[in-house]
Amino acid sequence: MLKNYTAKHTKIESGYMGQLVEWPEVITEGKSLEECREMLKDALREMILAYRQQEKEIPVGGTYRTIAHRGIKCL
Numbered sequence: 001m002l003k004n005y006t007a008k009h010t011k012i013e014s015g016y017m018g019q020l021v022e023w024p025e026v027i028t029e030g031k032s033l034e035e036c037r038e039m040l041k042d043a044l045r046e047m048i049l050a051y052r053q054q055e056k057e058i059p060v061g062g063t064y065r066t067i068a069h070r071g072i073k074c075l
Contacts, residue, residue, distance in 0.1 A: 003061035007040055009033060020044065023059045 006021040012029070016036035020026040028043045030036030051058050 003058070005044065005061045007037070009036060022061055023047065 008019050010017045015031040016033050017029050018036040018040040026043050026047050028039040030039045
């Protein structure tokens with residue numbers, strides 16, 4: 001089942017930092033906004049795999065207006 005998460009992007013000196021609002025442990029950086037979005041998707045995939053391996057419950061996505069970009073909502 002596809003879950004939607006809200007991504008918060010912040011401009012930083014080296015480019016952009018991205019973090020999922022509902023799952024703050026999913027955080028990354030990229031030189032451009034597009035790179036940051038791609039890196040955030042990769043970080044989400046890796047975190048889901050890690051949680052499944054550890055049999056942890058995967059956080060539920062947000063209940064925000066849907067503007068999803070392949071499973072990650074962009075503010």
